Amino acid sequence: MATYKPQFYPGKSKVAANRKKYMDPSYKLEKLRTVSDDDIVRLMGHRVPGEAYKSVHPPLEEMGEPACPIRELVEPTPGAKAGDRIRYIQMTDSVYFTPLTPYMRAWTGHTRYRGVDIGVLSGRVPLEARERDLEKVAKELVETEIFDPARCGIRGATVHGHSLRLDENGMMFDALRRFQFDKKTGEVVYVKDQIGVPLDKPISVGKPIKEDELRKRTSEYRVEDVAFRTDKEVVSFIERLHMLRTEAGFDPNRVKGI
Amino acid sequence: MSSEKKMFIEALRKKFKEAPEDKNTKYYIYDGWKQSKRKREFVEAAKKVAKERSVPFYNPDMHLGGIPMGQRVLMPYRISNTDIYVEGDDLHFVNNAAMQQMWHDIRRTVIVGLDSAHTVLQKRLGKEVTPETVNHYLEVLNHALPGAAVIQEHMVETDPGLVSDSYVKVFTGDDELADEIDKRMLIDINKAFPADQAASLKKAIGKKIYQVCHMPTIVSMTCDGGTMSRWAAMQICMAMVNAYKLMAGEAAIGEFAFAAKHAEVIEMGTLMPWRRARGPNEPGGIPLGYMADICQASRVKPQDPVWVALEAISMAAVLYDQIYLGSYMSGGVGFTQYATCTYTDDVLDDYCYYGADYVKKKFGGFGKSKPSWDLIKDVGTEVTLYGLEQYEKFPALMETHFGGSQRAAVVSAGAGVAVSLATGHSTAGINAWYLSQLLHKEEMGRLGFYGYDQQDQCGSVNSFSYRSDEGLPFNLRGTNYPNYALNVGHQSAYCGIVSAAHGGRNDAWTTNPLVKVAFADKDLKFDFTHPRLCFGKGALREFVPAGERNLIIPSH
Numbered sequence: 031m032a033t034y035k036p037q038f039y040p041g042k043s044k045v046a047a048n049r050k051k052y053m054d055p056s057y058k059l060e061k062l063r064t065v066s067d068d069d070i071v072r073l074m075g076h077r078v079p080g081e082a083y084k085s086v087h088p089p090l091e092e093m094g095e096p097a098c099p100i101r102e103l104v105e106p107t108p109g110a111k112a113g114d115r116i117r118y119i120q121m122t123d124s125v126y127f128t129p130l131t132p133y134m135r136a137w138t139g140h141t142r143y144r145g146v147d148i149g150v151l152s153g154r155v156p157l158e159a160r161e162r163d164l165e166k167v168a169k170e171l172v173e174t175e176i177f178d179p180a181r182c183g184i185r186g187a188t189v190h191g192h193s194l195r196l197d198e199n200g201m202m203f204d205a206l207r208r209f210q211f212d213k214k215t216g217e218v219v220y221v222k223d224q225i226g227v228p229l230d231k232p233i234s235v236g237k238p239i240k241e242d243e244l245r246k247r248t249s250e251y252r253v254e255d256v257a258f259r260t261d262k263e264v265v266s267f268i269e270r271l272h273m274l275r276t277e278a279g280f281d282p283n284r285v286k287g288i
Numbered sequence: 289m290s291s292e293k294k295m296f297i298e299a300l301r302k303k304f305k306e307a308p309e310d311k312n313t314k315y316y317i318y319d320g321w322k323q324s325k326r327k328r329e330f331v332e333a334a335k336k337v338a339k340e341r342s343v344p345f346y347n348p349d350m351h352l353g354g355i356p357m358g359q360r361v362l363m364p365y366r367i368s369n370t371d372i373y374v375e376g377d378d379l380h381f382v383n384n385a386a387m388q389q390m391w392h393d394i395r396r397t398v399i400v401g402l403d404s405a406h407t408v409l410q411k412r413l414g415k416e417v418t419p420e421t422v423n424h425y426l427e428v429l430n431h432a433l434p435g436a437a438v439i440q441e442h443m444v445e446t447d448p449g450l451v452s453d454s455y456v457k458v459f460t461g462d463d464e465l466a467d468e469i470d471k472r473m474l475i476d477i478n479k480a481f482p483a484d485q486a487a488s489l490k491k492a493i494g495k496k497i498y499q500v501c502h503m504p505t506i507v508s509m510t511c512d513g514g515t516m517s518r519w520a521a522m523q524i525c526m527a528m529v530n531a532y533k534l535m536a537g538e539a540a541i542g543e544f545a546f547a548a549k550h551a552e553v554i555e556m557g558t559l560m561p562w563r564r565a566r567g568p569n570e571p572g573g574i575p576l577g578y579m580a581d582i583c584q585a586s587r588v589k590p591q592d593p594v595w596v597a598l599e600a601i602s603m604a605a606v607l608y609d610q611i612y613l614g615s616y617m618s619g620g621v622g623f624t625q626y627a628t629c630t631y632t633d634d635v636l637d638d639y640c641y642y643g644a645d646y647v648k649k650k651f652g653g654f655g656k657s658k659p660s661w662d663l664i665k666d667v668g669t670e671v672t673l674y675g676l677e678q679y680e681k682f683p684a685l686m687e688t689h690f691g692g693s694q695r696a697a698v699v700s701a702g703a704g705v706a707v708s709l710a711t712g713h714s715t716a717g718i719n720a721w722y723l724s725q726l727l728h729k730e731e732m733g734r735l736g737f738y739g740y741d742q743q744d745q746c747g748s749v750n751s752f753s754y755r756s757d758e759g760l761p762f763n764l765r766g767t768n769y770p771n772y773a774l775n776v777g778h779q780s781a782y783c784g785i786v787s788a789a790h791g792g793r794n795d796a797w798t799t800n801p802l803v804k805v806a807f808a809d810k811d812l813k814f815d816f817t818h819p820r821l822c823f824g825k826g827a828l829r830e831f832v833p834a835g836e837r838n839l840i841i842p843s844h
Contacts, residue, residue, distance in 0.1 A: 123734075125679075125686060126311065131733020150741065152692020152734045188352055192734075193690045194360065195306075195313045195683045203315050205359040206352065226352070251731050253680045258731040259673045268730055269665045272723045272748045279749035280756065 038141075041264040045256045048249045052130065052138045052176060059174035063236035070169050073184055073233060075223030076117040076161060083161050085113035107145035109160020116147075119168045120156040120224060122189045124181040124202040127241070127248040127255070134249040138176065143167050153192040154185065172235060175247055179218035180238035183209065186225035200238060209235070295638035299366040300684040302373060303633070308684040313361075320356035321348040326375040327362075363688065365632040368598065372824035379632075379823070380610070380624045385833040386826025387606045389505070390814040392835065394556050394582060394607070395569050396508040398517045399806050400524060401552035402458065402497045408543045415532050419468030422458075422497070425531035426473045429456045432523040434504055438530040451504035453813055453834035459500065459805050461493030475500065480808035481587045485796035492801040499524070500806040505813070505835030514567025517555060521548035554802055556582070560768050564617070571612035576779070577763030577799025579604050580787040582807045584816040586796075593654060593791025594640045597705050601784035602631035603819045608767055608779030617767075623776050629694040630780045631820055635685065636698045638678070640788075643671040643706025654792035655712035659719075667710055668703045668720035672727045675699035693736030693777050696744070700724035701781030708788035714798075715752060715762045717785035722747035736777070743775050762786065763799045 039049040051057045068079035077083070087093065090111050095101055123130055130138060135155040136148040146167060147158040159167060171177060172184070180201045183191060191203040199211040201218070208222040212234075219232040239247070251258040259265065277284040300308040321327040327348060334346035348356050364373045381387040402422070409415040432438045434454035435446030459475040460466050466474060477486045477493075501520040508516070525544045529536050547553075557573030560566045566573065585599035605627040614623025630636050644654075647667060651657045676699060679686040689695045703724035708717030725744035729735040735744070750771060754761050763786050765772065767779055790798040797804035807816050813834045815822045825831040 125732070133729060133733045133735075149738055150734070151737045152695075152732075153690075190690065193679075193686045193692075193695075195311055195687055197315050198312055200312070203360060206355060207316065207359075250733055253677045258676065258727075264730060265669060265727070268726050269669060269723065272726050273661055273665070275748035276719055276722075276752055279751065279753040 039264075040267040041261045043251075043256045043261040043264075044246070045249060045251050046261055046264060048129075048247060049134060052134060052249060053141050055142045059170065059176060061174050062177075062239070063173055063179075065169070065172050065233070065235055067165065067169065069233045070165060070172060072229055073172075073220055073223055074117070074119055074164070074168060075186075075225055075227055083109075083112065083114045086115045087113040089113050107160055107163045109163035110145060112160075112162065114160040114162055116158050117161045117164050118156050118158045118186070119164060119171065119184065120154050120186050120189065121171070122154050122183040122185045122192050122202070124191065124196070125193050125250065125252075126181055126196060126202075127244045127250055127252065128181045129176045129178055129239075129244070129247050129249060130182075131250050135176075139167070154189040177235075178239045178244060179209070179235045180211070181244065184220070184224045186223075188226065200241075211238075294678070294682075295634040295641065296678075296682075296685060296688075299633035299635075300682065300688065302366065303363040303688060304361060304684045306684065308682040311683045316359050318358050318361055320358040321351075321362070323358050324362045324375060324377075326377045327357075330377075365628060366634065367820050367824035367827065368602075368631050368634045368637050369595070370821050370824045372821075372828060374824065374827035376625065376628070378827035379628045380621060381606065381615075384823060384826040384831075385829075386814065386822045386831040387610070389826075389831070389833040390603060390816075390819065390822070391571070391607055391611055392505045392508045392833075393502070393807075393812050393814045393816075394574070395513045395571075396454075396503040396505060396516055397556055397806060398501050398503075398520050398569070399554040399802050400499045400501060400517075400520060400548050401554075402499055404547045404552050405524075405528065405544050406497075408540050408547075409528075409532055412543075413532075413534070413540055419465065421531065423468075423470045423473070425527055426456060426458060426470065426499075428531045429499075429501075429523060429527040430473065432527045432530075433501060433520070435507075435523075438523075438526045439536055440526075446504065447839055449839045450506055450835075450837065454502055454504040454507075455811070456499050456501045457809060457811075458497055459493070460495065460497040461490035462495040462497075463490070465495070465497065475805055475809055477805060477808070480805075481796065482590055484794070485587060485590065488796040489801050489805055492797075493805070498802055498806075500809070502812070505833070506837070509835050512567055513555075513557060513569025516569050517549055517553050521545055521553075524548045554800070556803070557766075558768070564768070564773060566616070571607050571616065572767045574607070575764045575766045575799060576604070576783045576786050577760075578803050579607065579766075579783045580763075580790070580798040581800055581803040582816060583783075583787065583819060584804075584807055585818070586787070586791060586804075587808060588817045590791070590794065593709060593788055594637075594644045594705070596791045597708075597784040597788040598631070598637055598640060599817075599819050600787040601636065601701065601780045602823060603816075604783035605630045605780035606819075606823065608783070609776050612767055613774060613776040613779070617774055618776070626691060626693055626697075626777050627780060629689050629698055629777075630701060630784075631823070633688055635678075635689065636701055639671060639675045639698060639702030640705045640784075642674050643667065643702050644709055646670055647706055647710040651710050654709045655794070657710050659707075659711045659713045659716035663710060664707055664716055664720050664723065667706045668723040669727060671703040671706045671720075672699055672724040673731070675702050676728060676731050691736070692732075692734050693740045695732075696725060696728055696736045696740060697777040697781055699728055700744075701784055704781060704785040705788040708785045709792040712789050712793035714760055714786045714789035715756045717789055718762050718782065719748070719751040721781065721785065722751055739774055740777065743771055743778070746771070760789075760799075 038053040132150045136150045139148045194203040206226040217234045338345040406417045434451035437443035555568040583600040585596040609627035700721045704717040704721035707720035
């Protein structure tokens with residue numbers, strides 16, 4: 031039997047290639063910046079660094095779980111084993127060449143991480159997980175090439191900005207001004223956590239990715255770079271998918287053998 | 289097409305200081321809510337009220353723990369196809385009397401056939417029914433319907449000054465009979481409609497005669513849609529007794545009541561199931577095709593079915609999206625922001641006319657092609673990509689439709705309307721809507737909110753799933769269709785998809801000729817021929833509604 035090799039995404043363009051790459055867990059995301067573990071915790075604002083994880087149930091090994099084939103099959107994540115509460119990180123991604131579009135953020139998360147619950151809206155992507163698992167995921171989300179300090183925002187609420195024009199420094203709008211561009215250092219610093227509570231000290235998330243570089247890394251089709259209509263394989267793939275769904279809805283026999 | 293020719297450019301130039309193509313702007317310098325005249329008025333009014341009632345009230349500084357709205361430009365909106373610019377607040381139905389009146393005019397209307405009553409009168413009671421008796425009966429009913437007594441003694445009645453918008457008119461497909469009816473109480477199909485439409489309508493209606501009963505707006509505001517057929521039935525029965533000198537309570541009266549409440553009544557909306565329970569004549573039960581027929585733009589400018597569809601879309605946006613889903617089903621104020629995108633700033637107008645031009649060039653006109661995969665894919669994809677590219681070429685446009693659900697609604701509406709125009713087939717149109725949603729999701733890598741995406745991603749499958757080869761069941765869908773039960777931002781376009789299909793075929797109506805004729809009435813408070821203009825007047829506070837209570841309250 032032939033081995034199944036996931037293709038992850040159709041298309042022949044640079045954008046399609048990026049989509050495939052980010053979703054493929056065998057591809058190692060390039061690390062572009064360092065943000066300390068404690069600062070990641072501060073940015074999310076769920077606990078104070080050093081504070082014990084709050085739990086919602088005893089560790090699994092103390093709970094005497096019932097016999098269950100699924101439980102035997104699925105190895106719990108460390109956070110689940112410990113009984114951590116579930117917390118979140120939420121991202122807003124600008125339409126201006128963000129590395130990950132919202133759906134890409136979800137699909138990438140689902141192929142790379144275990145124990146995550148990801149939702150997709152046009153202007154935000156909440157990712158929920160057990161707290162210690164979340165912190166590991168969040169660190170990769172912020173430190174690697176799938177994050178741009180200027181075009182991605184860590185925002186729990188009042189997320190507006192994804193579709194708005196950029197400010198004079200190329201930053202995405204944030205009504206709460208959680209992040210600022212530091213003209214002296216050229217870095218983006220957070221002065222509030224994701225829900226908008228002021229931080230004791232600013233946290234740098236590094237320099238914005240340069241525009242040319244951002245265009246190389248983006249998973250966003252745009253007319254001024256890679257227009258969607260030029261990636262004919264993706265367009266025809268979607269048209270075919272829609273046609274098959276429609277035909278099957280009308281009469282399932284019509285799509286037999288396709 | 290150059291940017292100069294794009295219909296939305298003028299609005300974008302008024303909305304923002306920068307050129308529509310500029311990608312950058314400034315933020316945090318606009319003095320928050322104070323930049324908005326309307327919100328300044330709100331603050332002043334609220335301060336006064338808070339003092340009077342001693343309970344805290346509207347205070348925009350409560351927003352986000354002290355960070356007020358307006359960190360960016362609080363942009364005005366142009367009512368599409370008009371020169372009226374308004375603030376977003378003016379488009380919430382609470383702040384717009386025209387929007388309220390549109391809904392009241394629909395809710396307070398039932399159509400009741402007269403033929404079975406006439407049959408009872410003639411064949412059972414041996415009474416003579418002539419045009420003269422019909423005119424007399426109508427005059428009696430015009431006295432009774434607003435809330436007056438016709439046979440009882442020592443009865444309370446309603447103040448005519450409060451119920452002046454309540455009346456009955458009739459229509460028929462029989463020109464000879466119509467000629468005999470008192471013109472004050474006749475909807476004259478020949479006068480109201482272009483000749484070809486009048487001929488089609490009269491043929492469909494035949495020799496039957498129908499009453500269009502409009503109950504008082506104040507009753508509609510105080511009671512509910514389910515009241516209307518009962519109110520009408522009671523007054524019809526009383527008027528029959530009076531006009532034909534019947535015994536009050538004889539068995540035949542029950543026949544009139546049955547006819548008026550059941551056999552001959554056409555409600556504007558049907559009952560809804562328990563989990564969304566509402567009576568008849570409530571917005572959730574109004575089929576998309578009825579909404580398209582209630583809109584009267586088609587008899588004003590039938591040669592421009594795009595304009596007709598856009599006018600219908602605006603009505604559906606207000607009733608289905610803002611009033612029904614936004615308030616009946618959801619509460620809060622968010623849905624207005626969402627739904628107004630279909631009738632503001634000429635954006636959807638641009639997308640629809642682009643699609644119409646494309647269809648004309650490629651398929652030789654409207655309604656000339658049978659639905660096919662080639663056509664749906666071609667037109668649906670082209671209009672979708674055109675719409676998405678405008679957001680990318682004009683950042684000010686992207687900021688105007690700052691929510692993904694707004695963009696998804698407008699882009700897919702353009703695609704759906706274009707396919708409807710090309711094929712004259714609303715089911716093909718709705719199928720293109722769903723193709724558009726899938727393309728949009730992949731192109732931008734984002735779509736709308738959770739619910740939006742869920743419903744649209746399974747829409748391809750359900751678009752042709754119910755007897756679509758036998759008729760146009762899509763015309764009878766509405767917010768009562770299970771998958772549309774909380775499908776905000778969609779219903780407006782769906783109505784436009786129905787309208788465009790029939791407009792493309794030069795049909796006189798979309799779903800029900802009786803509904804089309806019932807609203808062809810210049811005496812209605814709301815102008816159903818130009819809904820967008822009417823909403824604009826409401827926003828400018830120039831619209832005078834019915835149902836005011838000044839007569840019965842102290843001067844203020």
